[in-house]
């Protein structure tokens with residue numbers, strides 16, 4: 001039999017039973033659509049998190065005081081006791097690192113902001129002018145902290161969008177004098193809303209020069225130091241330099257923890273990729289179920305068409321011809337089902353993106369390919385048994401059955 | 403004629419039904435020359451259909467040999483037998499056996515499609531067959547839209563489309579009224595007159611007597627062969 005004839009014969013047989021065929025196609029389509037939609041959700045979650053993190057500033061290296069626990073128990077640390085604090089001088093020293101572009105120290109504490117009788121508790125972050133670049137923050141009004149000597153405690157402040165809203169409402173904020181704790185400071189800028197920090201929403205923050213914050217909270221320690229590497233490739237070098245510089249400054253004691261954005265990102269990436277793989281696997285099970293359905297329906301079809309199979313043999317069809325005809329039919333059903341499911345799934349993912357525009361619900365290529373491949377191979381694999389059964393039918397008995 | 407077209411020697415066909423054995427054919431010897439017109443008759447269960455299935459390579463004997471055109475075809479592989487069926491043998495059945503979802507045209511073209519004949523060639527040959535059998539205006543009709551006589555004509559057109567050397571017909575008029583049945587018999591006889599070997603199984607003595615040679619089956623044995631004076635012993 002010629003290939004085009006084989007396909008035409010098989011498709012004719014399939015379309016001869018429209019209800020049966022469309023139900024079968026639907027079952028395969030649902031499986032493929034499930035793979036596409038679920039992996040779109042899983043991978044969308046991964047991309048969403050990645051985006052959120054990289055908006056923090058992608059070449060970020062963060063220095064925290066204290067040794068991290070990840071290294072296990074270290075007797076040297078146990079003997080030396082409490083680690084040294086991070087200071088402004090530590091931050092200044094980090095600027096010497098060859099792979100380090102910007103350094104921005106942070107000191108934090110809670111205080112109260114008040115103006116014209118309104119009072120609000122706020123988190124105060126002491127930092128420097130470079131912070132806005134290191135963290136990719138947007139300013140909606142005025143400017144960020146002025147560039148000046150880190151030791152100078154200029155009485156200025158930059159407030160988050162929500163703080164401005166609550167303290168000033170519709171009135172202009174920039175240029176106004178407010179009280180933060182026991183200090184009078186002038187507002188020089190307002191941050192755009194929606195700025196996100198590691199666990200800190202900038203909307204409710206008040207930024208002041210780092211020296212002012214330390215004076216306010218009567219401390220000379222830093223919460224952490226933000227370091228920006230020159231570029232992505234130099235992140236490991238920047239990390240090593242930061243460790244080295246601080247080790248020298250802390251009398252050979254490695255008593256700080258340096259984490260990179262990359263490490264955090266990689267962890268989330270791995271976690272969410274595994275999640276996506278998991279849901280893809282679950283969805284693929286529905287494809288196996290669809291494959292079993294294909295087998296059942298094809299077996300029924302062989303039983304129904306026994307007379308026809310006997311006839312084909314009488315007319316000179318070989319066992320191979322008949323096997324191929326039934327396999328082609330199963331393959332065709334799963335192919336059409338797979339394509340329908342692909343379209344259905346992509347439409348579903350598009351609908352999710354339409355209703356949640358910030359959520360990048362795109363099914364990854366590997367998942368789409370795997371879904372289509374599984375559907376096709378399940379259809380063909382489960383088509384083998386019915387096709388063999390048809391090919392092995394005894395023609396005399398097949399013809400006798402009507 | 404140097405070699406008979408069909409030669410059966412010592413054919414046995416035994417069916418096992420539980421513990422009992424049914425000898426559908428036993429000790430059967432038969433030769434048929436090319437172009438013969440043979441009617442096979444006998445009571446129900448005498449083995450007529452079994453014989454026809456063997457001749458058509460749809461069934462294998464349990465013992466004995468079947469020579470077709472000098473070749474021992476009982477020893478061929480199933481795929482080789484399929485090729486012989488495709489090129490040398492045409493079947494006509496009592497219940498027509500048309501594929502219900504295919505049109506008259508496609509039913510007639512089916513053996514050519516299975517044999518891998520090109521669509522162009524199929525077109526030409528089916529068109530000619532439709533004309534020969536008076537079915538031109540029925541080409542696009544499906545079997546359910548055809549009368550019994552038309553269906554059997556489609557079946558005969560299909561059986562002859564590969565220009566086989568022999569036609570095997572198992573009660574081809576069994577599902578037709580007398581007039582339509584006669585029409586079908588005339589068609590088959592027309593083929594025979596053009597040299598095709600025609601072997602018809604029938605219960606109808608009227609049709610049987612038209613054949614040039616009659617075989618009478620009984621209990622799986624050849625009871626009488628009009629071509630030979632010798633009557634088989636018990």
Ligand SMILES: Nc1ncnc2c1ncn2[C@@H]1O[C@H](COP(=O)(O)OP(=O)(O)OP(=O)(O)O)[C@@H](O)[C@H]1O
Pocket residue numbers: 417418419424425426444445446447448449450451452453
């Ligand atoms: N597949 C089978 N299994 C068991 N017995 C069978 C089978 N096919 C045929 N037989 C038996 O073999 C014998 C011959 O059957 P066959 O069909 O050849 O008879 P027949 O002469 O064609 O009868 P009829 O005129 O009724 O068609 C019968 O006794 C039948 O019961």
Ligand SMILES: [Mg+2]
Pocket residue numbers: 450451452572
């Ligand atoms: Mg019979």
